[in-house]
Amino acid sequence: MVTLEICSNSVQSSIEAQRGGAVRVELCDNLAEGGTTPALSQIELSRQYIDIQLNVIIRPRGGDFLYNDLEFEIMKRDVHHCGLSKCDGVVIGMLNADGSIDKNRNAELIQIARKYRMSVTFHRAFDRCADLFQSLEDIIDLGCDRILTSGGKKTALEGKEIIKQLIEKAGDRIIIMPGSGITENNISELVEATGLTEFHGSFRSKYKGGMEFVTEGLGTPDEEYSILLTDYKKVEQAIENANRDI
Numbered sequence: 001m002v003t004l005e006i007c008s009n010s011v012q013s014s015i016e017a018q019r020g021g022a023v024r025v026e027l028c029d030n031l032a033e034g035g036t037t038p039a040l041s042q043i044e045l046s047r048q049y050i051d052i053q054l055n056v057i058i059r060p061r062g063g064d065f066l067y068n069d070l071e072f073e074i075m076k077r078d079v080h081h082c083g084l085s086k087c088d089g090v091v092i093g094m095l096n097a098d099g100s101i102d103k104n105r106n107a108e109l110i111q112i113a114r115k116y117r118m119s120v121t122f123h124r125a126f127d128r129c130a131d132l133f134q135s136l137e138d139i140i141d142l143g144c145d146r147i148l149t150s151g152g153k154k155t156a157l158e159g160k161e162i163i164k165q166l167i168e169k170a171g172d173r174i175i176i177m178p179g180s181g182i183t184e185n186n187i188s189e190l191v192e193a194t195g196l197t198e199f200h201g202s203f204r205s206k207y208k209g210g211m212e213f214v215t216e217g218l219g220t221p222d223e224e225y226s227i228l229l230t231d232y233k234k235v236e237q238a239i240e241n242a243n244r245d246i
Contacts, residue, residue, distance in 0.1 A: 002191060002242040005055075005177065006230055007031065007202040013230035014046040014054070020203075020235025024053035026091055026121070031202065033062030034124070037078050043085050055089035055121060056082045058109065065095040065125035072105055079109050083116025090118055091148070093125030100130060101138040110142055119145045124179065127152045127159075136166060139174065146175035148200055155181030160193040167195055184238040191242050203238055205231035 005024040006017035014025045027046055028035035035057045047054055060067070060074045067075070075092075082090050092109050094102040110120050122144045129135040132152050139147055149166065151159020156178040167176045178190060179200030187199060209225045 002196065002239070003198050004235065004239050004242070005198060005200045006235065007035070007179070007200060008046070008230060009202070009204075010229065011042055011045045011049060013202075013204070014050050016230040016232040017235060018050045018052045020230070020232035021239050022052060022235055024055060024088070025050065026055045026057060026200070028057045028059075030062060035059060036061060037075075040081055040085070043082065043087065047086055053088040055091050055119070056087050057091040057123065058082070059091075059093075059123075065093055065128060066097055067094060067105075075109060076112060079112045079118075080116075083113065083118055087116075087118060089113070089121060089145070091121040091123045093123040095125055095128060098130065099128065101135050101142070103138060103142060106142055110144070121146045121148055121177070123148045124150065132162065132166065133169060136169060136174075140170070144174060146177050146198070148177050148179045150178065150180035156190055156199075157181060157186055160190060163190075163196070164194045182238075184234050184241055187238050187242045188244060192245070199238075199242065201238070203230055203234040204228045205234065 003023040006022040008014045008017055008025045008027050009031050017025050027038050029038040030036045036059050043056055058075050058078050060071045079090050090113050094105045096102050113120050122139045126147050126149050150156045151162030153159030163178050170176050175198055177198040177200050178196050182199055182201040206226045206228055209227055211225050
């Protein structure tokens with residue numbers, strides 16, 4: 001069976017992900033910046049309200065994946081917080097300035113995660129590497145459980161040929177989990193093209209907030225008075241379509 005991990009922006013999205021049949025949540029804040037580590041309250045309450053796997057992104061800021069010493073200390077503490085909060089896994093990714101995998105620092109985070117028996121996913125920092133296939137081997141050597149990737153392209157569909165090659169190269173050594181631009185309408189094509197067994201997406205819809213009074217002249221009301229949340233119906237449809245021809 002092909003399974004779905006939801007990129008969740010809140011406790012409510014995590015609940016909707018579980019309702020729709022996702023097997024795992026990757027909890028993030030600031031999805032517009034590619035995801036940053038969420039507040040501890042979001043982590044703790046997501047753990048309280050869902051029974052499916054809960055992974056948390058460890059990323060102190062948006063931008064590139066080259067971190068200074070202070071940022072690295074923040075990341076290490078956040079991995080400890082996730083372990084103490086009974087998370088199932090963390091999602092990490094640090095690079096060197098030359099576009100290679102930062103083996104030493106990633107290894108430190110992995111070592112902390114393993115103390116709490118958490119899994120480790122390497123996120124789409126992978127897509128910014130200078131050599132994807134060498135980086136695949138480096139990440140396997142580090143002992144990560146999966147890689148989230150769009151095949152080095154803007155979307156997983158654009159990178160489907162590379163994703164297929166990565167899946168074949170990885171074999172049973174690590175899971176290659178495509179993400180970026182995947183919808184309930186295109187997942188069947190991606191499954192057929194790559195042979196994926198897991199995929200990743202937010203599957204959100206826009207919901208109108210409850211405000212009756214709308215301030216004029218301070219932005220677009222549609223943006224300020226609506227909320228993007230995971231839509232459990234889209235989750236259900238994506239899973240159904242991914243498994244249709246299997």
